[in-house]
Amino acid sequence: MLINKQQKSVQATEPLLNTVSASMECQARNDRQTYFSITRELVRAQFQLADHELSQRLWQDVADRDLDVGRIIHLMYECWFHSDTEAMTEADEGFLALSVS
Known part of the structure; x- marks a missing residue:
C-alpha cells in the first residue's frame, strides 16, 4: 500500500512542476x-x-x-534598433549572461 501512495504523490507533483515552470517562464517573459x-x-x-x-x-x-x-542602460547602449524585439532580446541575453558569470 505504501508504494502505491508514493507513486500517486509523485504523479501528483509532476503537473505542479510543469505549472511552476510555465509560471516562471511567463513571469520571465513579462519581466x-x-x-x-x-x-x-x-x-x-x-x-x-x-x-x-x-x-x-x-x-x-x-x-x-x-x-x-544596469540592465536598462545596457539595453539603451548595446542595442542599435530598439524597435526590433529580436535585437533587444539579443542585447538582453548578453547582459543576463554577464550577470550569471
Whole structure:
C-alpha cells in the first residue's frame, strides 16, 4: 500500500512542476517585456525628444518599480534598433549572461 501512495504523490507533483515552470517562464517573459518597454520609452525621451522632465519621470518609475538600472542602460547602449524585439532580446541575453558569470 505504501508504494502505491508514493507513486500517486509523485504523479501528483509532476503537473505542479510543469505549472511552476510555465509560471516562471511567463513571469520571465513579462519581466523582459517590462524592461523593453521602459527602455524604449527612455530612449525616446532622452535621445529623440531630449525631454529632461520626461526622462526624469521615467527614471523615477524605474526606481519605484525596483528595476535593474544596469540592465536598462545596457539595453539603451548595446542595442542599435530598439524597435526590433529580436535585437533587444539579443542585447538582453548578453547582459543576463554577464550577470550569471
